[in-house]
Amino acid sequence: MIYLNGKFLPIEQAYIPVLDRGFIFGDGVYEVIPVYSRKPFRLSEHLIRLQHSLDGIRLDNPHSEAHWSQLIAHIIAHNEGEDQYLYLHITRGVAKRDHAFPLGVPPTVFIMSTPLPPPPQALLASGVPAITAQDNRWGRCDIKAISLLPNVLLRQLAIDARTMETILLRDGLLTEGAASNIFIVKDEVLLAPPKDHRMLPGITYDVVLELAETHAIPHAVREISEAELRSAQEIMLTSSTKEILAITRLDGEPVGNAKPGPVFQQLNQHYQAYKATMMRGQPALS
Numbered sequence: 001m002i003y004l005n006g007k008f009l010p011i012e013q014a015y016i017p018v019l020d021r022g023f024i025f026g027d028g029v030y031e032v033i034p035v036y037s038r039k040p041f042r043l044s045e046h047l048i049r050l051q052h053s054l055d056g057i058r059l060d061n062p063h064s065e066a067h068w069s070q071l072i073a074h075i076i077a078h079n080e081g082e083d084q085y086l087y088l089h090i091t092r093g094v095a096k097r098d099h100a101f102p103l104g105v106p107p108t109v110f111i112m113s114t115p116l117p118p119p120p121q122a123l124l125a126s127g128v129p130a131i132t133a134q135d136n137r138w139g140r141c142d143i144k145a146i147s148l149l150p151n152v153l154l155r156q157l158a159i160d161a162r163t164m165e166t167i168l169l170r171d172g173l174l175t176e177g178a179a180s181n182i183f184i185v186k187d188e189v190l191l192a193p194p195k196d197h198r199m200l201p202g203i204t205y206d207v208v209l210e211l212a213e214t215h216a217i218p219h220a221v222r223e224i225s226e227a228e229l230r231s232a233q234e235i236m237l238t239s240s241t242k243e244i245l246a247i248t249r250l251d252g253e254p255v256g257n258a259k260p261g262p263v264f265q266q267l268n269q270h271y272q273a274y275k276a277t278m279m280r281g282q283p284a285l286s
């Protein structure tokens with residue numbers, strides 16, 4: 001069951017008009033929220049980032065946090081799987097094609113849920129390969145915009161090379177992955193690029209830095225050069241759907257000894273423990 005503009009429907013019965021600005025211009029924003037044991041993980045953080053994205057494209061938030069929570073609870077309850085991921089999508093609505101914002105048009109609001117399998121044990125054990133590419137996206141990568149053509153093209157490079165992710169470099173600096181945030185380990189210190197307009201402020205990224213702080217894992221947030229990326233002891237990616245994965249080959253070269261490293265192992269353990277505690281302590285939404 002999905003939610004579309006005030007109605008709960010089976011996905012097969014959900015349609016939008018062809019003049020929707022999401023379809024015509026990619027004029028909208030989205031969120032992806034993991035759900036564990038039928039409870040949304042870090043919901044308020046995701047809703048705050050949604051607000052940031054909406055502000056970034058000058059679109060009013062159609063719902064209060066309480067209303068979003070209700071809609072989300074309904075979708076979670078009526079979809080399969082203890083673990084799911086929610087996709088929330090808001091566009092500037094349906095109007096005659098014109099680049100200018102339409103006046104008085106209600107936004108299109110869509111929510112769906114997909115089962116979320118845990119990251120495969122084999123990938124956790126072996127790590128995954130990645131490639132690099134130049135980051136040729138726009139200057140507001142902090143907005144979670146539905147216009148994802150550059151990300152789609154960049155991610156496909158990874159698929160074509162039979163790897164998991166494309167790591168992006170802009171002006172000689174690491175930004176993020178085509179659909180993930182990237183950390184490296186250098187001199188036993190976990191390093192993360194700073195959150196600014198060049199990358200999406202990842203919710204998993206925040207969790208990882210919090211865990212590093214709590215568990216006294218040396219860490220720093222600062223710009224990371226291409227040379228540092230290429231000589232890193234460890235590289236890892238984070239996202240709501242992939243959690244944390246070690247990247248053990250970059251452009252065909254081994255990262256460290258080509259095995260998931262000790263910082264990854266620690267962070268992944270802490271992440272799993274944190275997830276379990278969060279989910280136990282949190283009442284189900286109603």
Ligand code: PDD
Nearest residue numbers: 032178179180181200202203204239240
């Ligand atoms: N993508 N950077 C980009 C470009 C992303 O698309 C994502 C996530 C992230 C990680 O953010 P978070 O930890 O909040 O998931 C970073 C989602 C999963 C997607 O588009 O499907």
